[in-house]
């Protein structure tokens with residue numbers, strides 16, 4: 001079944017100016033004037049105007065996709081510019097939606113850009129997604145990824161998926177209504193919070209989202225045209241360091257709670273809770289932190305001065321973060337290795353644990369207390385709080 005119905009296609013014509021603009025498409029037999037009208041008739045919702053959202057939106061606008069919705073509630077930050085090419089230096093401090101709209105209209109004034117300056121949540125996801133033909137997942141966190149997946153399944157719309165981390169990325173098309181799997185068929189359970197560092201914590205090569213987002217844009221265009229073989233039931237994995245693409249076959253899971261034969265989830269759920277994250281309110285975060293003994297950076301400062309040998313300082317960040325800044329006396333064990341390396345630590349000692357901002361160290365304290373380290377405590381705010389509040393010479397990153 002084509003994404004654009006014959007009735008909708010009928011309503012769309014190309015102006016002579018558009019024919020000129022899309023000349024290189026019109027000569028392709030797989031696109032041609034009819035395909036270009038399909039693109040013009042189509043609407044795509046891009047969840048996120050960041051690293052992946054940038055190439056996705058830039059190329060879809062240039063290709064002439066008639067209506068492009070973009071959801072993003074962020075402000076352009078200087079640290080975005082290394083990979084988010086929708087935004088420029090002059091846009092720092094502007095809303096990403098505003099910056100994206102200007103850039104996309106400059107690329108192609110013939111397409112409609114609909115900016116949604118909101119967080120994509122369980123409350124608004126169905127209403128936001130319904131007016132579009134397909135979704136493209138440009139999100140960078142697990143709750144929103146599961147939400148995009150579930151909503152696309154409920155609404156029977158393709159969800160063009162992409163994700164990136166450090167030097168690797170992957171892309172596929174989720175569409176159970178076209179016999180493919182959904183995201184939950186692959187990953188029924190989210191990873192434990194804190195076990196997978198985000199791009200903010202783990203880093204990402206700036207060029208990488210350019211590759212993965214462009215793959216997503218190609219898949220969206222193919223789905224609209226009905227051309228070629230969609231990346232359905234196949235996960236394409238890209239390793240930039242090895243410069244290698246690999247492909248994995250995927251299958252729909254008949255037991256999947258969302259797209260399976262007997263679904264148990266039929267409307268959006270609480271994705272923060274599902275992913276084991278505290279709610280977005282500061283109170284919830286404080287409540288989660290309250291459950292483990294916690295020291296402020298001021299208390300750490302006092303302890304380091306008065307009794308430096310009375311405790312072990314444990315750093316659970318990644319080695320590259322340690323290279324940026326660290327406490328000279330701290331022991332480095334990345335959170336992902338901690339459960340295998342507990343033997344290196346004295347379980348009777350007082351252990352004060354820090355990371356960058358306090359999230360991973362909170363997980364580390366819970367893990368260690370569960371393993372019998374009864375004197376493990378968290379340093380609230382991590383080494384960034386130390387940099388802000390105690391010692392400005394320590395680089396903030």
Ligand SMILES: [Zn+2]
Nearest residue numbers: 182185256259
């Ligand atoms: Zn599924």
